[in-house]
Amino acid sequence: MSVQTGQFWAGVRAELPILIGVFPFGMIYGALALNAGLEQFAAQMMSAIVFAGSAQFVIVQLVHEAAPGFVIILTIAVVNLRHVLYSASLAPYLGHLPLRWKALLGYLLTDEAYAPTILKYERTGVQPSGHWFLLGAGLALWSTWQASTALGIFLGAAIPDSWSLDFALPLTFIAMVVPVLKGRPYVAAALSAGAVALAAYSLPFKLGLILAALTGIGLGTSLEGRNAQREEM
Amino acid sequence: MNIWLIMLLGGLMTFGMRFSLIYLFGSFQVPETMRRALHYVPPAVLSAIVFPELFFRNGVPDLSLDNTRLMAGLAAVFAAWLSKNTLFTIVAGGVVLFLLQYFR
Numbered sequence: 280m281s282v283q284t285g286q287f288w289a290g291v292r293a294e295l296p297i298l299i300g301v302f303p304f305g306m307i308y309g310a311l312a313l314n315a316g317l318e319q320f321a322a323q324m325m326s327a328i329v330f331a332g333s334a335q336f337v338i339v340q341l342v343h344e345a346a347p348g349f350v351i352i353l354t355i356a357v358v359n360l361r362h363v364l365y366s367a368s369l370a371p372y373l374g375h376l377p378l379r380w381k382a383l384l385g386y387l388l389t390d391e392a393y394a395p396t397i398l399k400y401e402r403t404g405v406q407p408s409g410h411w412f413l414l415g416a417g418l419a420l421w422s423t424w425q426a427s428t429a430l431g432i433f434l435g436a437a438i439p440d441s442w443s444l445d446f447a448l449p450l451t452f453i454a455m456v457v458p459v460l461k462g463r464p465y466v467a468a469a470l471s472a473g474a475v476a477l478a479a480y481s482l483p484f485k486l487g488l489i490l491a492a493l494t495g496i497g498l499g500t501s502l503e504g505r506n507a508q509r510e511e512m
Numbered sequence: 513m514n515i516w517l518i519m520l521l522g523g524l525m526t527f528g529m530r531f532s533l534i535y536l537f538g539s540f541q542v543p544e545t546m547r548r549a550l551h552y553v554p555p556a557v558l559s560a561i562v563f564p565e566l567f568f569r570n571g572v573p574d575l576s577l578d579n580t581r582l583m584a585g586l587a588a589v590f591a592a593w594l595s596k597n598t599l600f601t602i603v604a605g606g607v608v609l610f611l612l613q614y615f616r
Contacts, residue, residue: 303599317515321516325519328520330523334522338522342515352518352521352522352525355522355525356525359525359529360529360553361550363532363542364542366530366532366533367540370533374534378535381531385532388534443613449565449585450585450606452558453558453589454588454598454602455554455598456554456562456592459555465555468552472555472556475560476563476564477564477568477573480568491559491563492557493556495552496549496556499552499555
């Protein structure tokens with residue numbers, strides 16, 4: 280086995296435990312996208328074109344609420360901004376590659392591919408064929424995401440409307456939020472964003488959502504800054 | 513806006529953010545404040561979506577015990593806090609909603 284293939288399969292193996300959690304998530308996405316009124320083909324293609332779990336859930340929810348396009352785009356930007364950080368943190372290991380490699384790995388750079396890859400890179404440092412590891416992890420996740428979406432769409436078509444499946448989306452968001460509330464600034468961010476979303480609910484174009492998100496992010500960030508200052512004194 | 517246009521723009525933007533600093537390696541540093549602020553994006557955005565879903569019914573606020581979605585949502589918060597498990601949380605919230613609607 281060449282060094283490249285070895286790195287590739289090491290990436291696939293490192294990704295395997297994560298895939299167990301990703302698979303049901305992709306199925307839920309597929310079923311909910313259908314339930315929100317997306318056509319089967321569009322729901323499937325979103326997994327290939329956008330290829331970002333939480334952003335896809337948010338898009339489906341906002342399409343369901345008939346939010347205007349520019350608000351949906353703005354929300355995707357806020358939700359996906361963290362990828363700039365991943366891009367920055369992997370850049371020292373991938374900076375030497377030709378453009379087509381950078382583009383391919385950029386497309387595959389999700390939370391789930393980033394996590395095992397950065398751990399490995401920090402352990403081994405820059406290696407000439409290290410990018411094959413990210414390719415393996417990224418492709419393993421990509422194919423799992425496409426397959427689980429397809430299965431979700433297939434099964435979702437059989438679920439009757441009386442099951443209130445649309446409520447599974449807010450439930451999914453609750454399941455995503457609660458574990459990240461790791462301290463007072465996080466709780467403050469969540470509660471203030473929620474409160475502003477309620478108060479600004481009647482604003483046109485769902486702008487209350489953007490306003491609420493920015494309030495929560497701002498409050499959380501400034502509270503953390505204050506705590507950090509107090510600790511330094 | 514057409515769903516395909518949203519997907520295309522959203523996908524291009526997402527790709528752009530993932531590709532950006534791998535491409536620009538060495539010529540740009542992420543400011544510390546932005547690094548810190550990004551931790552608060554998930555709780556803020558997702559709460560902003562969830563709160564109106566739970567507290568509003570047909571466009572008006574409803575804080576009563578009859579608001580089954582609010583009650584099921586609170587049950588899901590509790591389930592998520594206990595289990596930290598996505599699937600368990602969805603099932604727990606769904607079961608509570610079903611029971612509340614069934615026995616009303």
